[in-house]
Amino acid sequence: MPDLRSLFQSKITQLILALCFAAITGSWLIDRVPVQSPLLLTAALAGYVALMAVFIAIKPVVQQIPMMNLLLYLLIFSSFLGAGIMSIPVGPISMFPYRMIYVLMVPAVLYLALFRRDVLDWEKVKVKPMLYFHLFWVLYALFSLSWSRSLSMGAVDLIFLIIGISLIFFMVFLMKKEEEFKHVYWIWLGMFAVLTVIGLWNHVTHHHLAISRINKVAEYQKGIPTSVFVNENDFASFISVSFFLVLAFVHRTRSWLLKAAGAVLMLLSLYVMVFTSSRANFIAIPLGLAFWFVFLTNKKVKRRFVILGFIGMTALVVLFKEKFAAAIGKVEGMLHSLLASGSQAEIASVDIRSNLIKNGLLFFEKSFGFGIGSGNSKYYLMHYAEFPTKGIINVHNWWIEILVNYGAVIFAGYVLLYLWVILQLFRIFRQSDTLYEKMISEGLLGGMIAFSLSCISPSSQISLNYLWLLFAFSISYINFWRVKQNEVQYRPKK
Incomplete structure (x- = not known):
């Protein structure tokens, strides 16, 4: 069998892939950008040329990355x-x-599974119960059809589930x-950072990508940001999870310039x-901030955080007195609406979500717990x-969605998986002694x-990639830590 890496290193293969990429993205740009707007067309083409220039510039670095890892990075x-x-x-x-x-x-992973079993080594996986649970989830979803x-609708959800769960397997096996x-x-x-800037652009210019419902x-309502997502709730949830990876970076990096840049991004x-x-x-x-402040910082950082928070x-x-007051008023209105003291529209929104949950629990009850x-x-x-x-026909609650669709067994397993991941990440955080081990475990914990x-x-989480990436990143990192600890434990003493 030909070696996969040598195939992709072939100049002919690289040329074909480059031409395919140029044809697809170029045709998409020409199709999406109005011809009657020459300035916008020129800017889009200039951006495309700049992107290709970046690819050429980083080619020497990219060539040093194993092909499967490069594919995985591109997928992420x-x-x-x-x-x-x-x-x-x-x-x-x-x-x-x-x-x-x-x-x-x-197919690349299947190739490795068939011909390079040293790469996909099941014996070196230290999170087998987590992978078994996800396989059982897929089989149960298939059986539930x-x-x-x-x-x-069941088949579409199953496809999303398989794509999401396979990312967990990819990262566990390939990231070592x-x-x-x-x-x-x-x-x-x-x-x-890129998605935040796009969201800021949405708010300031009232322009949105074609996928956005705000169009x-x-x-x-045009000032509502959605970035690359369909709606604002998906974007806001992405911000909530990602915020803590930036916070961990700001907390742990030693460069004050990078700390400042990270703080601005936050x-x-x-x-x-x-x-x-x-x-x-x-x-x-x-x-998340309360958890981070209480469990992931020492007394010195707590003191600094309080002082800097007050100054900031x-x-x-x-x-920014007026903007700050407006933002605080907006947040207060949203939180008050949860207690049914906001506007009629906000109260109606809360009532609808409450009814979605009530309906979901009723469906779960009538399914005798099987989903x-x-x-x-x-x-x-x-x-x-x-x-x-x-x-409204989406549950708007991931926990209830799992319970209603897949039943009590999958729901209980998922909750236990979630709690296990948090406990393991906290254990890694407490035991780690390097900068990056602390940073990664701290960021994932907060997220x-x-x-x-x-x-x-969000209306539904199952098709949102960052959900699966968060769990894939966490589980694969726990696996990496366990493998590392196992090697240290059984390393022969000199």
Whole structure:
């Protein structure tokens, strides 16, 4: 069999891939950018040329990365973009960068499984129960199609589930060095900065990517940021989870310049998130901050945090008094609405979410605890809802969605998995003694804590890539730590 790496190192293969990439992205740009706007077309083409120049410049570095790791990095990178940047219709489905790279990733992994078992070594996996649970989840979802009312909705959910869970397997098997986790961490931070800037651009210019639902709303709502996501709740939840990876970076990096840059990014992300009006995420971030402050910082940092927080808050009040007051008023209104003291629209929104949960629990009860079947919560809300939801057919609560669709066993397993990940990351944080071990475990811990509430904001989490990436990053890092500790334990003494 030909070696996969040598195939991709072939000049002919590289030329073909480059031409394919240029043809796809170039045609997409020409199709999306109005021809009657020569300035915009010129800017888009200039950006495309600049992107190709960056690829050429980093080629020597990229060539040093093993091909499978490079594919994995590209998959992770593209997972942040989703369908927001480029989406090409192919029959009944849409293909965008993440799916294109995933299509390449699957046969590459199968090749390694068949011909390079030294790379995919099951014996070196130290998180087997977690992987067994996810395999059982897929099998249960497949089996649940036999009693699902809507086979098509169930099949779509099953596909999303398989794609998400396979990312966990990819990262557990392929990421074996600390350097590789650093790379993923930098990719996440970099893409968080990019997506935050896009969200700020949405708010300031009232322009949005084609995927955004805000393109179809009234003008007074055009300032709601969605970045590369369909709606603002998805974007706000992404900010909540990612915020803590930046916080850990600011906390641990020794460069004051990088600390300042990270702090600016955190403030920008919070500013952008205010305009998403996502109530759950305005509780998720304080919850994560409280956990971080109490459990992940020492007395010295606690003292500095209080002092700098007071100084920063005072500066914001003095320099941006009106904007600060408006932001605080907006947050207060959102939080008050949770107690049914906001506007009628906000109260109605809370009532609808409450009714979505009531309907979901009713469906779960009638399924005798087995769940109504993969992806069928939408179908049941359309046809069997007993509490009014005003046409909304998504549960808007990831925990309830799992319980309703997949039943008590999967729900209990997922909750135990979630708690196990938090405990293991906390253990790593307490036992680690290097800068990056502390930083990565601290960032993932904060993100996991915030996730407990941020996941009740989007209409559905199953198709959101950052959910699966958060768990894949955490579980693979726990596996890496356990393998490392095992090697240290059994290393022969000199």
